[in-house]
Amino acid sequence: MSNDTKPAGLPTLPNAASRRDFLRKAGLTALVAPVAASALGACSDAKAEAQANTADATGGTMPGHGAPAAPAAPKSAATMTLAEKRANADRMDAHHEKGIKAFPAKTEGLGNQLLAPRMEKGVKCFDLKATVRRWETEPGKTVEAWVYNDQLPGPMIRVKEGDRVRITLTNDLPESTAIHFHGLELPVEMDGVPFITQPPVKPGDSFTYEFTVPNAGSHMYHSHHNAAKQVALGLLGAFIVEPKTPRAIERVDVDYTMILNDGVHGYTLNGKGFPATEPIKAKLGQKVRIRFMNEGMMIHPMHLHGMHMTVIDKDGWAQPAPWKCDTLNIAPGERWDVVVTANNPGVWAFHCHILPHAETEHGMFGMVTALIVEK
């Protein structure tokens, strides 16, 4: 069962109402403090705060999001009255609460959806069309995106070791392109590097990749032409290869793929920034496999609250022995597979621990989601 295949056993994404319901059942909403009504008039203050926070030489801040900064309040903390401090806190907290309450926020478009193959004489056939579209990364924020099959990340391809697959790429971009199957040990003609292994695929043209899937694991496909731009804009997707003989540790209840990205679209998980990211859900005692994939330009040390992760695979290859951590550093191009035993009920923050990738003065954003363990 996996998020990717949307099996009947896994509930669909809760909408805001059902999520509040879940939190209430879990006894969590009782903990949430009411926010002063005056906070609703805080927009102009918020704008000033954001402007004061635009300079950041170190943290890789994204345009439009505030950076960590020394407080530049008109009054220093030392001379503020307690009432002023509390009013200040209420204004800020209202922004934070608003973000949390919106999670998981609806946005237009959902990437990383399983692509069912079309069978042709025993060959699993997939069609990928590269186009330009607008993509909503968080509520109200849309960006230009270059996508496969209208999705960002592109549709998930999921096959078995030894399968024969045929993938037809059609290029409807204003540039040439090509697909590299990152991690698959293919014949060189199928490697997708223009001018080394194939000609570039011109606008309006198609190119067909066909091969027998050689090695299992969590792999990726993405453009390998003008890739610093094309991948940053969204020409990427997961390529999962199930092994012929799964190991015992691979027998899990939830199989989740999390593609990390940064760059022109902001800090995203599967193409969305918090609060539009997707929570991972498990029932108490279930095993959750998470396949981390980094398609960005920066490292992202992903931190799970409340439970540890057992690392089993690197780039689709089993580690000599599983090992445990709660913060896993994922570098560009890497894939790491972990298994979490969901033995601690609650809503658990799950985020990049480069804090400017996860939070601003206005609350959480970017690379933040939750692992929800239901009793």
Add this chain to the structure above:
Amino acid sequence: MSNDTKPAGLPTLPNAASRRDFLRKAGLTALVAPVAASALGACSDAKAEAQANTADATGGTMPGHGAPAAPAAPKSAATMTLAEKRANADRMDAHHEKGIKAFPAKTEGLGNQLLAPRMEKGVKCFDLKATVRRWETEPGKTVEAWVYNDQLPGPMIRVKEGDRVRITLTNDLPESTAIHFHGLELPVEMDGVPFITQPPVKPGDSFTYEFTVPNAGSHMYHSHHNAAKQVALGLLGAFIVEPKTPRAIERVDVDYTMILNDGVHGYTLNGKGFPATEPIKAKLGQKVRIRFMNEGMMIHPMHLHGMHMTVIDKDGWAQPAPWKCDTLNIAPGERWDVVVTANNPGVWAFHCHILPHAETEHGMFGMVTALIVEK
């Protein structure tokens, strides 16, 4: 025995005089060349050099510290006479020597000090008060800091697996806050994420965390509210959990916790930049455990000279087998525990190997300390 507990068996920090004494005994001062008196008049040159080095798009340079740059001397190296080169070298070397001789430099305030619990009916009770203060990161450089109990890093909490602990946070900041116990697998109500697991703790208010310590290892506590700012300003500390049954490899003579940080306070180890960092001291043959913790926004590959490090734990979890290195890459949110056998006498540089985090034209700064192995 540990740096944290300041046992009688470990000497206090040497002052400049006693350190020179140590170096002399170790036969090292004989190696140090005298610096030309003319170097003392080099300040104006130094200022010009620093100004020439302010632009750096790549290295994450901190304000106030020079960046690596191609030499922009008024005369090119090719046309300088040997006498001019030596005069140039003497000027620069005087700055370098001054920094080394100042180490370990006294500054106001010392963080990461062990906090003794107050016992209440078998519960270990700790009080943490969050306030704003000035903090001296290196001699003469003070910054605004947000601190627990006037310390940066906050006081070390050190307990045992299975202990019952109660931690009362009082907020005297101009914002709300909360504490997340990073790495501890707590009941969700104690996880410290405002609007998900608890209300934010408003200015003037308190909040009490109470739990039975679930898992051993090197963990951290820090703010999880507006954290990109609050942690960067200093709301962080070590949370060490001793195991019920220590492994043989954990029987060490010196137990040192090194918290790495970057951001608005500059590059720091335990809240101080070189030469105000603290040397680690061991006698020949002793075993030294170092608990690296990264509370910053960047990776820091820590390099030890003269001896290797044996990596034993990641995020408080034993690695399947210990492994050796001399440079260990520590990402934000990660903790790595290593053991060094102090079998090589001398004063050994120990620093981040992103060189712009450790040295400028004016000498070492930032993330530099020493492991001193005494015969």
Add this chain to the structure above:
Amino acid sequence: MSNDTKPAGLPTLPNAASRRDFLRKAGLTALVAPVAASALGACSDAKAEAQANTADATGGTMPGHGAPAAPAAPKSAATMTLAEKRANADRMDAHHEKGIKAFPAKTEGLGNQLLAPRMEKGVKCFDLKATVRRWETEPGKTVEAWVYNDQLPGPMIRVKEGDRVRITLTNDLPESTAIHFHGLELPVEMDGVPFITQPPVKPGDSFTYEFTVPNAGSHMYHSHHNAAKQVALGLLGAFIVEPKTPRAIERVDVDYTMILNDGVHGYTLNGKGFPATEPIKAKLGQKVRIRFMNEGMMIHPMHLHGMHMTVIDKDGWAQPAPWKCDTLNIAPGERWDVVVTANNPGVWAFHCHILPHAETEHGMFGMVTALIVEK
């Protein structure tokens, strides 16, 4: 056999003609599409594109190379005709093809060449002279470099565990300097840190390091004085120590050292940027050892196409068990040794997967090379 020792069994670098020959024999040139002649007139367009791409706050882009950016075409993709898109693609592809066809491009100067020792009464003696010179990093791009023996990286020193070695450094720079042997566990007097273990070596002076080589592995030597500048400018090299008793896994056919760097010289492998980088060549079935060394300021996750890498050593120390990957994250100061079984014939891209370190709108550059597996 190694790239470093240039054994007779390994062909010299192919020139452009012989490389095209190789590609043709491998059936690859047939795949390469002809480029429209009109592409030759594309220079002015290219310039405009490059100018549009200079702003990049996140990716660490080097001066002179374009950054990933949302397309800023005068016409949006939606309103372009197919003919306009194809013309646009042809212009861009011509740049990409030109770079690939130039590989491996000739440049003046070759670093990392094995330095034969001079034997003196059983001691292996090496002379290293530090000077300033111009260095060609890619065709037509020369930069100021600070070098050992006119090479960048400096000459490779390759000795055996237990050897007695004597290294005489002569300083012809406009600054003082010193050499640290990064990874070697030497007596402290030989550690090369001015004012801690020795006086700085002034311009015009010499200093002799002498020691018995204590530990095997892939190590480095580099300046440890004003190092953020001196190492960035080129004062670095490989120091390989062969073990007394090699492990079975170390019996390889090709032994290649790859020194990664970034900073003022751009993104380089062994001192050169693509297309001036050196391909690694192996015959089908051979085993290739690659010794990665990072002398820069950033991580570089190196990705090999077509085959996996088996990681055997970290910083010269055997990992507890070899493990596999296709993307290996190498942090500043780290060395990682891997073995690749060259079982997949073809020309395989091999590059840093931080894509802005490897490709621009104008094609591949920087940290890109190829592993060529010949049938």
